[in-house]
Amino acid sequence: MTSSVSESIPATQKKLGKTGVLIVNLGTPDSPSTPDVRKxxxxxxxxxxxxxxxxLQRFMLVNLIIAPFRAPKSAKVYKELWLPEGSPLKIYGERVEKLLQDELGDAYVVKLAMRYQNPAIEVGLLEFQKMGLTDIIVIPFFPQYASASTGSVYEEVMRVLAKWQVMPELRFVNQFVNHPKFIQGFVQNAQKYMAEHEFDYFLFSYHGLPERQITKGDVTGSVCRFGECCGSLTAMNQHCYRAQCFETTRLLVKALNIPxxxxxxxxxSRLxxxxxxxxxxxxxxxxLPGKGIKSVLAFSPAFVADCLETTIEVGEEYKELFEESGGKHWQLVESLxxxxxxxxxxxxxxxxA
Structure with a gap:
């Protein structure tokens, strides 16, 4: 009697070597100085x-208009945000790198990277290469998939790996919009404020994208209809950034029992x-104030670490705008x-993964 090939393979095989885990956030200037912000x-x-x-249009727009004129203004805002140890986004990233390494143990090697500036994705991947790791998991820190964020991380990772002689087994975390613990993290942060204050309204603010990028993401050319197709997350629109944002809101609303x-x-953050x-x-x-809404609890669920867009834009600038419009109480729910x-x-x- 002959045995089948499947019968000759063990049900479980011992994994050789360690797994590299590259956690990637967007990035931050090296300092709040105007030259570093411009870079x-x-x-x-x-x-x-x-x-x-x-x-050519992008080069002229960025290098002749946006970077020269926006950098000095952005540098002033970064100085407000900056901590003695550095950028909050990078500080949280370094802490997460250590905490995640401790939790995962010796079978994994965790490295923090930024899509832009330091520590660079290429540096992290080359460290894995030097260690002989041929199994790599990449986790972009963007809950909702967008070409401009997660897609860009994919592209950069593959650009680097294309030069390698030995290509690793590579796995990406595409999005984690509906991960129960991701949702629960924001719920826990919100509940402490809801226990202290009764809010009239809850605002879920996500980073914006040009409409054309949402449309381009509809590879079928038939699904995307702004205002009509984001009522639920389906197999056809699951990679639509806007639909994913609405799904995150629905899950948070349900968990917090918001009417x-x-x-x-x-x-x-439109530009x-x-x-x-x-x-x-x-x-x-x-x-909102004109509708009788005087107190708002604001969320930024597109960000897992507090940064310029959460602490300054939502936490301070939008609070000032709300109060100028007649509002009384504005509270930002911090990121994870x-x-x-x-x-x-x-x-x-x-x-x-």
Whole structure:
């Protein structure tokens, strides 16, 4: 009697070597000085997935207009955000790197990388290469997939690996919109404020994208209909950034028992004059006090670490706008940062990658 090939293979095989885990956030300037901020803006905005226009137009726009004029203004804001140890986004990233390494143990090697500036993705991957790791998991720190964020990380990782003689087994975490612990992390952060204050309204503000990028993401050419196709997350629109944002909101609303009519999803940080995904957060805020809404609990669930777009934009600038429009109480729910539940989320993403 002959045995089948499947019968001759052990049910479980001992894994050879360690697994590399590359955790990747967007990036931050090396310092809040104008030259470093300008350098960061140039690298970030010259990415063809971020500003998706022809190279020559992008080069002129970024290097002749945006970087020269925006860098000094952004540098002032970064100085407000900066801590003695450095950029909060990088500080939280370094803490998460250590905490995740401790939780995963010796079978894994965890490295922090930034898509733009330091520590660079290429540096982290080359460290894995020097260690002989041929099994790598990449976790972009973007809950909702977008070409300009997660897609850009994919592209950079593959650009680096294309030079390697020995190609590793490579796995990406595409998104974690509906991961229970990711949702619970924001729920826990929100509940402490809800226990202290009764809020009239709940605003879920996500980083915006140009509408054209959302449309381009519909590879079928038939699904994307702004305002009509984001009511649920389906097999056909699962990679639509806007639909994923609305899904995150639905899950948070359900977990927090927020009544219908008491919340809204909106989009912030738009740049330029072309249409971006709507509604715009700043426009929504201006209208709230006129509707009798005097207290708002604000969320930024597109960010897992507090940064310029959360602490300054949502936490301070939008608070000022709300109060100028007649509002009384504005509270930002902090991001997951280095919280235990965020580490638990990451462990689960690694083990199930």
């Amino acid at each position: 960061y803006l140039r690298e970030f905005l010259m990415d063809g997935r971020v500003i998706d226009i022809p190279y 219908e009519g008491k919340y809204m999803t909106s989009f912030q 330029g004059k072309t249409p971006w995904v709507q509604p715009y957060t700043d426009d929504v805020i201006k209208e 940062n280095d919280s235990p539940i965020w580490i638990e989320t990451l462990v689960d993403l690694v083990k199930n």
